[in-house]
Amino acid sequence: MKRFYIETFGCQMNVHDSEKVIGTLEQRGYEQVHTAEDADLVFYNTCSIRDKAEQKVFHRLDQFKREAGKGKVFAVIGCVAQQEGEKIFDRAPHVSLVAGSASYTKLPEMLVQIESGDRRVTGLSLETDETFDTPYTRRDNPHRAYITIIEGCDKSCAYCVVPFTRGPERSRTSESVLNEAGELARAGYTEIQLLGQNVNSYRDPSPAGFNFAQLLEAVGRVEGIRRVRFTTSHPRDFGRDIVEAIDRTETLCNQIHLPVQSGSTNVLAAMQRQYTRDEYMRRIEWMKSARRDIAISTDIIVGFPGETEADFEQTLQLLDEVEYDSIFSFKYSPRPNTAALALGDHIPDEEKGRRLTALQERQRAIQLRRNTRLVGTELEVLVEGFNSSTSQWIGRTAQNRVLNFTLPARNGGEQPGRREMLGRYLPIRVTRAGPNSLAGECAMLV
């Protein structure tokens, strides 16, 4: 029996890529196991967005150095593989396969080579004849499914490796996206998350010629789909038609992730983001003037080369102005091949840390305030899990908040089982709020 183990680092695109890799491996007769020790074939699907993420895979590989020659095969795939290429063989000689995400359609052929004993197999071309066909995708979550609508990125943000690791933009046909959504709905999935490095620049290559907002609305109309989300957006390409589609279509979640990166127009220019603070704020105004209450989240980098105290202060003020529902924030990390590398990295790590903490503290207070406003309201959640240490069910609202809840006692007092609960949509009355989640009680007998 051929057993494989896979560990995934990085973003949802990587998580979804792993689902495709798992499906392909299972189709070839491999069985997934849950530790590297138990496996004949070990896959690391890697991320290189920041240095820390990249180092993780080399730590993992170091742990298994002594396994070399014992028949265990190691494969490094994803963004570090694309970025470092054959250099990975020098650094970790026990690795046998190095492949970037644009080469996964060739994975079956590469596996044949590995099975016949090849010790050095690579898939590093970015010139892909991508079909987006995912015949063997093995999805882990039975209720929520990812669908890739666009691969790659044509922007050139000065700090970012993605254009180098995922190649140029290629959009998938609307027909193929809608077919996959329809199949998923028939298989019982109710939530769909559309994925791309920059979903807003989606351009349908088929005669239907949909833009992103049109595709989004069409997915929202697929019978059986109750929730649609999308990630990630670039402010430069973010059109008002997306907000209008959300206003018109109840199944499109009232939640938008719009990475700003910095609140200072000067820093944005140095980052080559192609928008100013005012242009970004105009997009926020579109969301705030919508009929529905739209939750807004963002990504922020602190300590980009040249970021002054005054620039950073503008980012803090932006938090107050927008009142984000959540943020992801990072210390700037210099990356290979990127334009910002030439600018050096002159903000000391300690100062980056101070800014990051200040930013996160400011945001924490905003989130607590925003979440507290929801106490007393009733929100619909999709039930995603059960936390046995607190005996609470874990739900997620349309606005992407975690809402942990308890059930009112049934006649006889027993709890329904997980199988009965997971994947259901239930109304929950919010009773408490914290900065990162809500707590409540189910508003009906289940």
Ligand code: 5AD
């Ligand atoms: N350093 C720190 N953060 C980065 N990001 C992308 N590149 C870098 C980098 N070199 C962040 C951005 C992006 C998110 C996915 O990761 O905020 O939106």
Ligand code: SF4
């Ligand atoms: Fe990491 Fe970016 Fe690659 Fe996603 S696309 S895995 S975030 S480097």
